[in-house]
Amino acid sequence: MTRFFSLLACLITAPALAQTGYETAYFNVSGVAPDDTLNIRAEPDTAADILGELAFDAANIEVVGREGGWAMINMGDVAGWISFTYLQQTEPVLLESGIPGGLTCGGTEPFWSAEVSDEALVFSAFWEEEESISYPINAAPRAHTIGFPVFLMLEGGGVASLSPNTCSDGMSDATYGWTLNLVRPGVYDTAYSGCCTLPRE
Secondary structure, eight states: OHHHHHHHHHHHTSOOOOEEEEEOEEEEEOSOOTTOEEEEESSSSTTSOEEEEEETTOOOEEEEEEETTEEEEEETTEEEEEEGGGEEEEOOOBOTTSSBTTOEEEETTTTEEEEEOSSEEEEEETTSSSSOEEEEEEEOOBOTTTOOSEEEEETTSOEEEEEOEEEOOSSSSOOBSEEEEEEETTEEEEEEEEEEEOOOO
16 A cells, blocks of 8 residues: 555645646537638638648548637647537547557657556656566546546556646647656666557548
């Protein structure tokens, strides 16, 4: 029990990334003609520069912020804006823990990445001798009142927490949909703090 509370303290004091209170939501493009596309703009304004486009049937779009009738989405290394008029909310496929299946996570200084499934958290870092290390998940309790964060209890004594709050990696202008804090089993002097995203379809 003492080790559990020590790990939680490490997560609480992990390096804080830029976050907002917006809870990530998912949408499909709707109401766009098959021969047309939905513009992604640099600002929440119809006169703003166009950064890219979404297909008329694009799905699983991760919305990480809102301003009026505009939705902020992640677009590579920058954040872009699309009109809520052409979005219909959807639910991604969830893992048993309540988080979306397919989240990819990562952090900087030092650089690392992680993937989460129902069975394990797979951690990768360039300084490790092994290309990746798989930590089996023993349990995934959720916060009692609101459901998040989800705490992934890792075999060997580690713990990770995941929350659907927008997150910045501190190096790019991109905005990500989830935050991850991690204490690895057997590595109790370091807490990793990073961002996660669910790729759109």
